[in-house]
Amino acid sequence: MNILICGLGLIGGSLAKALKKNTSYKVLGWNRTKSVAEKALDEGAVDEIGELEDLIPKADVTVINFYPKSIVPFILEHKDLFKKDSIVTDSCGIKTEICREMEKYDLDFYFIGAHPMAGREVGGYDNSLDNLFDNASFICTPTESTPRNKTDALVGIAQNMGFARTVVTTPEHHDEMIAFTSQIAHVLACSYVLSPLAPMHEGYSAGSYRDVSRVARINADMWTELFIANKEPLVREIDDLVSNLMQFKYNIVNEDEEALRALMEKGNRIKEEIG
Numbered sequence: 467m468n469i470l471i472c473g474l475g476l477i478g479g480s481l482a483k484a485l486k487k488n489t490s491y492k493v494l495g496w497n498r499t500k501s502v503a504e505k506a507l508d509e510g511a512v513d514e515i516g517e518l519e520d521l522i523p524k525a526d527v528t529v530i531n532f533y534p535k536s537i538v539p540f541i542l543e544h545k546d547l548f549k550k551d552s553i554v555t556d557s558c559g560i561k562t563e564i565c566r567e568m569e570k571y572d573l574d575f576y577f578i579g580a581h582p583m584a585g586r587e588v589g590g591y592d593n594s595l596d597n598l599f600d601n602a603s604f605i606c607t608p609t610e611s612t613p614r615n616k617t618d619a620l621v622g623i624a625q626n627m628g629f630a631r632t633v634v635t636t637p638e639h640h641d642e643m644i645a646f647t648s649q650i651a652h653v654l655a656c657s658y659v660l661s662p663l664a665p666m667h668e669g670y671s672a673g674s675y676r677d678v679s680r681v682a683r684i685n686a687d688m689w690t691e692l693f694i695a696n697k698e699p700l701v702r703e704i705d706d707l708v709s710n711l712m713q714f715k716y717n718i719v720n721e722d723e724e725a726l727r728a729l730m731e732k733g734n735r736i737k738e739e740i741g
Contacts, residue, residue, distance in 0.1 A: 468524050469623070470494040472540070473531030474506050476586060477557045479594025481529060482511045484627045487596040491623075494521045502591050511594075522547035527623065529580075530556045534691045538567050541577065548575040553616055555580045559644060560695045561607045561637035569609050576616045579607040579637055581644070582629070587683040597628075604629040607637040645699035650707060652689060653700070655682035 471482045474497040485493045495512030497503040503515040514521070522528060522544055530537055537556050548554055552575045558564060561579040568577040584602040586593055604624035608617045621632045635643075658664075659682045667675055693700055717726040 467491045467526045468494055470496065470521050470525035470528045471512065471531065472496050472518075472528060473498075474502050474511075474591050474594075475531060476589045476591070476594050476598075477582060477584075478529070478531035479506065479511060479591040480584075480596070480598035481531070481557070481582065481627070482506060483594060483596035484599055486511060486513075488628045489623075489626045491626075494525060496521055497591075506591060518544060519547065523549055525549060525552060527553045527555065527620070530554070532556075532558075533688050534558050534560055534564065534695050537564055541568065542571070545571075545573055545575075548573075550574045551576070553578060553620055555620060557582050559648065559692050561640045563695045565607055565609055565637040569611065576612060578612055578617060578620050579640075580620065580624075581605040581607070581640065582624075587680070589685060599627060599629050601630045603631040603633055605633045605635065605640055607635060607640050609637070641696050642699045645696055645703045649689075649693060649696060649700050650703040652681050652684055653693075653704060654707065655679055656684065658682065 469485060469491050471478045471485075471493065474482060474495055478497075482493050482495055485491055492514070493512045494514045494516075495503050495506050496515065496518055497506070500515075503512070506512045507515050526549065528548065530540060532540060537558060541554060554575050554577045556564065556579060558579075559581060561581065565577070565579040568579075582599055582602065582604050584598050586595075586598070604621070604627075606617060606621055606624070617634060621634065624632050655678060659679050664679075713729060714726070716722075717729065
C-alpha cells in the first residue's frame with residue numbers, strides 16, 4: 467500500500483515516521499517547501515518524494531496536513547489526480563465544516579475526516595517524532611455515505627501505526643467533544659497568562675501555574691482558524707466556563723464558605739469519577 471503524506475510539518479512528519487517505524491507501507495512525501503521533503507527523504511522518514519502530479523495517482527491513501535481553510539480547496543484543485551476508490555483524509559482538529567463541504571461533491575475517491583490526537587508546543591518537521599502517537603487516540607469521522615470497508619481500512623492503518631485507541635464518530639460529535647477537551651483549554655490558558663501578574667510568576671509558581679499555562683504556547687494563525695470554524699460548540703463551552711467562574715466569584719465575594727466548599731467538592735468528585 468502506498469500512503470502519501472501531504473504536508474510534512476509536526477503532524478505530517480510524525481505520521482510519516484510512525485508509518486515507517488511500525489508498518490511496511492510505502493510512504494510518499496510532499497511538502498510546499500521542497501527542502502523539507504528532501505530532508506525527510508534523506509532521514510528515511512519517507513520512501514519517495516516528487517511532484518504532486520506524480521505522487522497523488524500512486525497513493526492508495528492520501529493524508530493532507532494543512533490548516534483548515536486550505537484542505538478542501540487543495541482536494542478540489544487536485545481531484546482529477548486521486549486514484550479511483552482511494553481514501554483521502556486529513557489531520558485537522560475540526561471536522562464538521564470540512565466533512566460536510568466535501569460531502570457535496572461527487573468524486574471518484576472517498577474523503578474521510580480524521581484527527582490524530584497528539585501534538586507538541588513546537589511545530590515543524592524538525593520537531594516531529596516517530597512516537598508522537600504512542601498512547602494517543604485516532605478519531606475517524608465518516609459520513610452516512612462512507613462505505614464501511616473504507617472506514618475500517620483507515621482505522622486499520624491507524625492501529626498498525628501504533629495508536630492506542632481508535633474512535634469512529636460523526637463530524638458534529640467530534641467537534642463538540644474537541645471544543646471541551648482541547649479548544650476551551652487553549653482559550654483558558656491564553657486568558658490566564660493575559661493577567662498583569664503573569665510576567666512576575668517566577669519564584670511564586672509551581673505545578674499549578676505550569677499545568678494551566680502550558681497550552682498558551684499556541685500557533686495563533688492555525689488556532690484562529692480552528693476556533694472560528696468550530697465557533698458554536700466552543701462558544702457553548704466558554705459560556706459554561708464563564709458561568710462556573712461567576713459562581714466561584716459570587717461565593718467568594720459573599721464569603722459563602724458552605725457554597726464555595728460545595729462547588730469545590732463537586733469538582734473534585736467529578737474529577738475522581740471521570741479521571
